[in-house]
Amino acid sequence: MAQLTYSANPAVGFSGMIAEGFTSPKQVDSKLVETDPIQFGTSVEAGTDARNQVITLATLANWSGLAIAASNVEVATGETGEYAVEVSVPIMTRGRVFVTAGGAVAVGDRVEPATGVGGKFTTVATPTVGLQIVAVARSVAVADEDLLEIEISTNPAAGQPLA
Secondary structure, three states: OOOOOOOOOOOOOOOOOEOOOOOOOOEEEEEEEOOOOEEOOOEEEEOOOOOOEEEEOOOHHHOOEEEOOOOOOOOOOOOOOEEOOOOEEEEEEEEEEEEEEOOOEOOOOEEEEOOOOOOOEEEOOOOOOOOOEEEEEOOOEOOOOOEEEEEEEEOHHHOOOOO
């Protein structure tokens, strides 16, 4: 069936979508989902097999990347995309990506994810020391659940390479 109507203000993206308008390098690695399904845009940490598996972020100090959307995963309209257990998931450790904000965020704010499923990103006045990944807001979020563009990168100050 043909689409006959279009929104006047379509969404610019969705949580977990790479922000394609930015041309700087990206770092995306493949890992396997270990225990529970992982949604697009969810922060992750190493699983039992740290080199090959990931789980949904449980402890901020272990944040090792963000699950991004892949074009080979079908998602029904209005649903949130996710990766099933034992499926390969693309994990971004460097680049720009859309996520869900947990409140008002200004451009340039240092942001960090909440732990658990659907971990939203919020501004932090004092960034957590020693994180493997750091994130900075590249768009504005006015309220909870707004779409937010962030730029993430590995943190050389953490002193530990990613698995």
